[in-house]
Amino acid sequence: MEITINNKNHQFNQSCSIAEMIAVMLPGEVKGIAVAVNQTIITKSDWPHHFLKDGDRVTLIKATQGG
Template sequence: MEITINNKNHQFNQSCTIAEMLAVMLHSEAKGIAVAVNQTIITKSDWQEHLLKDGDQVMLIKATQGG
């Protein structure tokens, strides 16, 4: 299964949830992250259940602070 994450193609052996994908991609707890799938924001409470599909376009946005 191929998913595009932040404009880069990534291969996964099987379907996975957003939470599973983040665990693989970030190697740490997903704090301060917003996730959009096919241009729709997915709330953090839905990450455990939202299954990604082949061809999905995922955008990961990390909050930063400063000024």
Template sequence: MQLVLPKGKVRTTHIVLFPFLLQAISIVFPIFLIMEITVNHQPHQLKDTCSVEQMLSIVLSGAVKGIAVAINQTIVSKSNWSSHLLKEGDQVMLIKATQGG
């Protein structure tokens, strides 16, 4: 059985197999919660606990050099990327530095 919760969160519950047996066999499945964030105006679903660093490795296919990250209009220092955890509904803006003239 699968229950769909608001904002894309999914929770699975246990299923009773062979209820006709004297001792029903019950299988419990783990619960995986998924959060939805917005990255540069695009929705992304991530596991419930995800750092900025983990999000970047999922969202960006290449290197993260020259990237600035703002979450809910607040810049997050690169030194805090591994410890800053994202929350449901966060608005993330990725800004890539480019050179030119």
């Protein structure tokens, strides 16, 4: 299964939830991350229940501090 994450193609052996994908792509703390799948924001509470499909386009945004 191929998923595009931040404009880069990634191969996954099987369907996975957003939470599982984030654990692989961004191991560690997940504070300050926003996720959109096919240009639709997915709330953090839905990450474990939203399963990705072949061809999905995921955007991961990590908030940073600055000024």
